[in-house]
Amino acid sequence: MQRRDFFKKAITVAGGAVVGSTAADAKETVETVHPVDNRKVSDIAFPQKRPLITYSDRPPLLESPREVFTSALTPNDLFFVRWHMPMIPTYINLNTFHISVNGEVKKKLKLSVETLRKEFEAVEITSVLQCGGNNRSAFHPTPGGIQWGVGAMGCARWKGVKLKDVLAKAGLKKGASWIKFNGLEKPVYTKTDGFVRALELNKVHDEIIIAYEMNGEALPYLNGYPVRLILPGFYSDSWIKMLSNITVTSEKPQLHFMDHAYRVPDNDCECETPDNLAPKTKPIEEMNVNSLIGYPVSGTKVKKGAELVVRGVAFDGGSGIEKVHISTNGGHTWEEAKLDDGTQGNYAYRTFIYPFKPEQTGLLSIMSRATNHKGEIQPFAHEVKWNHGGYKFNGIDEVTVEVVA
């Protein structure tokens, strides 16, 4: 190898996922396309993680490769990571760590993880966690934000305590109407707003929990050790990591990350055009219906006449998945896939399998399309309408394999 080639290669590898150089970005279209797929995982693994697709090391932004999405639960060391602030504690002492509960409460609380474990009822819920900008690279013109492929999501079994129980212990004052949550991630400059999420008190329900376990283990640091907020059905910007403070307020707080970021047009299609941005917007909150094929991935070679088992996951914001359909002819006809028993609940992945025998050699497209219990159905990727943040993409998934003799 020429010395220059060697450096070229080294540079590409170190960068992990530099989207500026991909062919998909060079071509400007006004249509939504499929998100950029199968980017290379990094050579460098982050702590408690296997090597993942890496967009940034500070703050860490890591995406799971497509192959991960064949199982109902995403292993902790393969689970995606997205932080907003550059300063994240890399050591937490459980003897001194606590969550403060304050504001419009009758009794201020300081809760250690041990207190959460010992003094509150433990509850468990399996829920998908997905970044609102997952699949953002599908949108053209390119919206600002990390150009995620398909893997800024995962599903885990979360164990912790009900938010409701914690609020009840503190006691709410009359007039309490909003709750602010923030964690230990910090900006570089003290006057910068922290990453804070607020929730209306009347939206609190039994399944919103403060979790201290993820898939039966302590949460990885990069997924919010020692505790994070679990808001099943909502996009992950609401799921505050390293949760350290809960403040009850009487007024709606002004917050950059809720008032300006993570918003979509407040109209029926949640859409707009670059020349005509929607005047009114709303927080992204509830996830829409989606599915992803985990096996096979694009480029896989399969044998003509041999059984091929397509595997993947489907989910939505909590109504639950009713059906998943598969097309092997570009979306002309659809066959029903077999779903798992659904016992993990409506916030969890519903895994699907679809065995079939490819009968012609050459390139073969495989598509998955989920329908939820509300009757909502995934649109084709090119039918997904644009929004300036590149949020909530849920186009029908597609992989292309090569059938060989």
Place this chain on the structure above:
Amino acid sequence: MKRLLLALLLLQALLFASDVNKGIKMPYMEFPMKPGKGMYSTKGKCNMCHSWGYTINQGLQSKKFWREKVIKMIEVFHAPIKQKDVDEVVEYLYTNYGNGKEE
């Protein structure tokens, strides 16, 4: 011998426990910059708060986009970028990570 083995096992258990409790060490990753006018100045300003990967993984963008981002960094996130330096940073970003469009 038995006692030694037990001691070693205990030691190993202690070491493992302290591994879990001592936190994590974040890796540093190099995201290469395209060389060009304003590179060092831009690198210094962006990298004060976040990695270069965070910048370039925004996709290829218009000049207006990069200008708005730099201004947002100053106004929302309080990045200490002086007004006189904004043009140079925007020019570097647009020249090297632009989509060829002014707006």
